[in-house]
Amino acid sequence: xxxRLRTIAVLGTLLCVSFWLRAQTAxxxxxxxxxxxxxxxxxxxxxxxxxxxxxxxxxVNDTTDMKILLTSDFDFVAxxxxxxxxxxxxxxxxxxxxxxxxxxxxxxxxxLVFMYSGHGTRSDESVTSADGTTVALTRGFIVPWNSxxxxxxxxxxxxxxxxxxxxxxxLPARHILVILDSCNSGLAVSGAIGAPxxxxxxxxxxxxxxxxIIAATSPDQEAASTSPENPRNSLFTGLLLRxxxxxxxxxxxxxxxxxxxxGEHVADIxxxxxxxxxxxxxxxxxxxxxxxxxxxxKISVPEVTAIALDELxxxxxxxxxQHAEQLITGFPNAPQSLWARYRLDIRKGDIADAKASVxxxxxxxxxxAHEAPIGDEAGHLSNRLESIGQFMGYPKGNAQLQLDVQLKxxxxxxxxxxxxxxxxxxxxxxxxxxxxxxxVTNTAPATVHLNCLWIEPSGIFSQTDLCxxxxxxxxxxxxxxxxxxxxxxxxxxxxxxxxxxxxxxGIRFNTSSSFGVQTSIRVQFFQIPINASSAP
Numbered sequence: 001x002x003x004r005l006r007t008i009a010v011l012g013t014l015l016c017v018s019f020w021l022r023a024q025t026a027x028x029x030x031x032x033x034x035x036x037x038x039x040x041x042x043x044x045x046x047x048x049x050x051x052x053x054x055x056x057x058x059x060v061n062d063t064t065d066m067k068i069l070l071t072s073d074f075d076f077v078a079x080x081x082x083x084x085x086x087x088x089x090x091x092x093x094x095x096x097x098x099x100x101x102x103x104x105x106x107x108x109x110x111x112l113v114f115m116y117s118g119h120g121t122r123s124d125e126s127v128t129s130a131d132g133t134t135v136a137l138t139r140g141f142i143v144p145w146n147s148x149x150x151x152x153x154x155x156x157x158x159x160x161x162x163x164x165x166x167x168x169x170x171l172p173a174r175h176i177l178v179i180l181d182s183c184n185s186g187l188a189v190s191g192a193i194g195a196p197x198x199x200x201x202x203x204x205x206x207x208x209x210x211x212x213i214i215a216a217t218s219p220d221q222e223a224a225s226t227s228p229e230n231p232r233n234s235l236f237t238g239l240l241l242r243x244x245x246x247x248x249x250x251x252x253x254x255x256x257x258x259x260x261x262x263g264e265h266v267a268d269i270x271x272x273x274x275x276x277x278x279x280x281x282x283x284x285x286x287x288x289x290x291x292x293x294x295x296x297x298k299i300s301v302p303e304v305t306a307i308a309l310d311e312l313x314x315x316x317x318x319x320x321x322q323h324a325e326q327l328i329t330g331f332p333n334a335p336q337s338l339w340a341r342y343r344l345d346i347r348k349g350d351i352a353d354a355k356a357s358v359x360x361x362x363x364x365x366x367x368x369a370h371e372a373p374i375g376d377e378a379g380h381l382s383n384r385l386e387s388i389g390q391f392m393g394y395p396k397g398n399a400q401l402q403l404d405v406q407l408k409x410x411x412x413x414x415x416x417x418x419x420x421x422x423x424x425x426x427x428x429x430x431x432x433x434x435x436x437x438x439x440v441t442n443t444a445p446a447t448v449h450l451n452c453l454w455i456e457p458s459g460i461f462s463q464t465d466l467c468x469x470x471x472x473x474x475x476x477x478x479x480x481x482x483x484x485x486x487x488x489x490x491x492x493x494x495x496x497x498x499x500x501x502x503x504x505x506g507i508r509f510n511t512s513s514s515f516g517v518q519t520s521i522r523v524q525f526f527q528i529p530i531n532a533s534s535a536p
Contacts, residue, residue: 031109031174033293035070036082036102038089038142039063040118046149053119053143056225060085062117062181062237069241070113074295079105089118091144094159098167110173111293113259116164117237119143120182120223123155140187140219142180161188165213169286175210177259177293178285181237183222185215189283202294205258210291211284214240214263218279236280239266246330247297247304253334253371255300258292260284301327302371305336309373312343312457315427315489315524335361339372343459349396349518351389358382373458381460388463391451391495397517399496400444405523408435418521426521427489431528436481438492438521442471447499449516452479455491470499484525493520 039060043053067083070076081101084093106112125137141158148154161180165188168176180188216223216236224235233241240262243249249257249265257265263282270278284290299307308323324340331337338361345354361369362378369375385392405428406413418426430436442448452467464479471477484490497516 031111032107033070033074033076033111033113034082034106034173035067035076035078035113035115036097037063037067037078037115038084038094038097038118039115040086040089040143040145042086042145043119043143044087044146052149053147056118058226058232058234058237059117059181061232062234063115065233065241066113066115066179066237069244073245073298076113081105087145089144090146091157091159094142094144098164102168102171106171106173108172108174111175111177112168112171112173113177113179113293114168115179115181116142117181117234119147120180120184121158122184122187122219138187138219140184142182161185164188165211165285169211175259175291175293176212177210178213179237179240180213181216181223181234183217184219185223186217186219186221186281189213189215189281189285200258202254202256204290205292205294208291209287209289210259210293211286211288212258212260212263212292213283213285214259214266215281215283216278218281221278224276224278235270235276235278236266239269243269244295246326247299247301248330249295250297250301250331253301253331253336255302256294256296258294260292262295301331301334301336305339305371305373308340309457313488315522317347335364335368335370335372335375339374339459342374346392346455346459346461349393351385351393355382355385355389358385374460377460384461384463388451388453391497391516391518392453392493394495394497394516394518396519399494399517399519400442400448401450401494401496401519402441402443403494403519403521404439404441405430405521406437406439407431408437413437421522425519428521428523430481430484430523430525432484432487432525435483436523438479438481439476440471440479440494441476442473444496445473447472448496449499450477451495453493453495454481455493457488457490467494481523487525487527489522489524491520491522493518 039062041056041059043055046052063083063085067078071078082097082105084097102112119142121141121143123139123141126134127137128134140161141155142161142164143158147157165178168178178188216234226233227235227238230238230242232238243262243265249262251265260282263280267280267282270276270280304323304327308320308327311320311323321344324344327334327337327340338357342354342357342361345351345357358378358381361372361375362382369378372378374381403426405416405418407416407430416428416430418428421427440450442450447470450467450469450471452464453461454464455461467479495516495518
């Protein structure tokens with residue numbers, strides 16, 4: 001064998017080994033979730049007397065922020081070789097990315113999100129038959145960094161979106177989601193708008209081949225490059241980022257959202273506003289079989305709700321408020337969010353708003369309403385708020401009551417020391433399964449009418465039978481506390497107002513209310529360690 005043939009044989013063997021190693025590496029690492037992007041804000045210069053492609057403030061931010069979000073929260077990888085920005089995104093580089101880099105790096109079973117943010121344009125040609133019938137031949141394009149000035153009409157500078165989609169469709173990835181944030185981007189999906197979707201089950205979306213597009217505008221619209229609420233990102237990408245970060249895109253509360261559903265969700269948001277006429281569109285392209293890229297949220301609505309409820313049980317009100325606001329912001333119409341809003345309103349004494357939230361919950365489909373911690377009780381709570389909500393709205397103040405929390409030990413009652421906490425309330429520690437009571441003394445100079453409630457962590461409340469009476473000055477009344485079976489914090493609220501026929505003089509009622517005042521304590525029921533010798 002000649003030296004030349006031997007060299008060719010060796011090179012061929014090395015090439016085969018190289019491909020084999022690449023295939024083995026891909027197989028060993030398993031399917032990947034890959035993000036590739038093109039973001040162009042600073043276009044190439046053109047003669048001063050020509051109309052250049054203008055600077056876009058947010059395009060590079062859009063692709064950069066999407067890369068950061070997908071890699072940090074959704075387990076994507078974003079190799080530098082697949083991120084083209086500004087002068088690195090000329091036409092040759094874009095073609096090299098989709099024809100060479102992606103074909104070399106994307107493997108069977110992978111998910112690919114491909115995003116373009118920059119200028120878009122269109123050509124409006126037509127052809128007319130002998131009988132006068134005219135057919136529009138409109139095409140959409142993305143605009144590479146080195147495109148000539150607008151007036152040149154050199155469409156060879158641009159990249160046809162249909163070419164782009166065909167090149168991406170030929171990749172072996174199981175799911176491909178294309179995000180186009182540019183003017184006229186809807187031309188990429190004009191032939192697929194309204195295409196039927198799959199059944200929506202997680203398994204089918206995962207198993208089937210998916211080729212989906214989210215476009216920022218309809219075919220004849222310009223894309224807003226920014227918005228007053230978020231000057232860093234375009235209107236469209238800003239909403240995509242917001243709804244993915246907050247979990248708001250998971251309107252079905254399944255713990256994930258598909259790429260196409262994400263686009264439809266943002267389209268619905270813009271459809272409901274009069275501030276813009278921009279209308280995103282979604283669709284499919286070649287080889288789609290109704291699969292899709294899925295974005296799984298690290299914390300789902302049920303998980304956030306469980307965390308928030310657990311924080312209430314522990315008495316961690318500040319942490320609860322953070323998670324309640326996360327639910328309300330991300331999922332304003334979810335039953336769990338209505339519960340969170342109701343719970344915050346009860347805490348603040350905004351009874352009218354609390355009633356509105358509970359009424360909305362009680363009007364929901366029964367199965368959905370049960371997803372909220374108070375779902376079973378929503379109707380009853382609405383009635384209770386209607387009947388006793390008046391004094392729940394009393395301002396917080398000095399109700400001129402002495403409250404003595406006592407624990408039953410053997411045949412005697414022992415008073416417990418409380419710890420002062422936020423809003424001057426007292427917190428008392430009571431072991432679970434133990435009898436306790438609150439001894440209430442009227443320290444006012446005249447008879448007051450006393451009402452009291454206990455409120456569970458979930459927000460379910462009821463009026464104790466031992467309240468709702470006139471308590472003369474200096475008299476005491478004991479209120480039994482039902483033993484709790486598990487550790488949690490329960491609130492006890494006491495409301496006073498002048499007894500019928502009693503003059504208010506000498507009783508310190510809050511001047512902002514002609515009705516009365518309220519005061520409250522919290523009791524933390526805790527589990528005694530098995531080896532503990534005595535209760536505190």
